[in-house]
Amino acid sequence: MRRIEIDDEVYAELERNVKGFEQPNEVLRRLLLEKGHSTAAALGMPNAAAPSIPGALTALIEKGIVQAGDTLSHVQVRKGRRFAAIIEADGWIRTDLGRYKEPSPALGKLTGTSIDGWAYWVHDTTKQSLRQLRAKSGGSGRGGH
Template sequence: MRKIEIDDEVFAYLQRRSEPLVDTPNDVLRRELLGDGKSSKSSGPERGLGALMFIIDAGLAAAGDQLVHHQPRLHRTHEATITADGWVELPDGRAFAQPSPALKAQTGSDINGWGQYTHVPTGEKLQKLRERARSTQG
């Protein structure tokens, strides 16, 4: 295996096209340059449903709804959008099947996205929406 150096802009590109904790930079390059489908990441409707899909199906959220997390001590606000297939999409285009990895990508630390993201239209935490969706299922 050979090693290469890449600049920050190229690395950011690779990150936007990778599935965290699954793809390596080599997986993304292989997929982008060689059309090799070895990685589990796929784009569009083939990528599978995200964790928020059952909340959408329950009518408690909708595609395009905004999520927000405030870090008052750091004076930071992180925003995301729910996609039509239940993923959490960040403003930079990266999408995550689960809210916690999405929020970790924004804050840089392990954090419970279910408990910390607020669903803007309802003002409720995702955790509360998840509980409500589960209670309507059965």
Template sequence: MARRTIEVDDEVFAFLQQHCEPLVDTPNDVLRRLLLGGGSEEPEEKTAPTSRRVLRRPGALLPLINAGLLAPGDVLWHKQPRRGMVHEATVTPRGWLKLADGRSFSTPSRALAEQTGTTINGWIYVHMPSGKQLHVLRRQVGQS
């Protein structure tokens, strides 16, 4: 795929930063997601230009799956009592979080921010099978 260089002003760049997953998304990822509806989805595989099959990067929950603390298909939830809302996400085999509307996110914080409409620490999702918050499970595998 050919790469092109574009220039954006400070206001457009600030907008891109507001819609990115820090240290993961490139400006191209954000533009692709916002303009073409892609980039936040978790394709299990994508085809490289050489026609080789390449797996997409693993999600943040993969170490918890590998440690046996989460399993694909497990449900995570977060309750917002003052708003009377409950948000759910499902763990995918590659450690991503899939929302009810079909969108997938590589990190809990990005997924929960999309659901709540605000910046929020997604590691407070509750893992329904165990009743523990993700940050507690993450500490069990030595992640911080």
């Protein structure tokens, strides 16, 4: 991992943009890499196009197994908690805490623990886990490829 030094003013701006329990690096990642934002736009330079990196659910969307706008859920019965997410057109997952390329970090950030998002996110329309849908699509391994 590379490290950079930032001044107090930049760090204060990072702190103002924190959502939930994000660390400064996560804030930077969200601000700089989130769809609809580019590095230039995040730095106040308008009219810059944002690159789009396909998310892990892209293959499921392309095969018609899930659709953009479909919802995902995870229920922790004993704790009485329910988490929700939306599948976006680029295969990313949006939660209340941000956008995620992969299911596990999306669910892990919500639950506060390491968790297999492929196994525990349930596609609300089909009532199947992302792992089951990935297997149905012929995909396997990380990211469904």
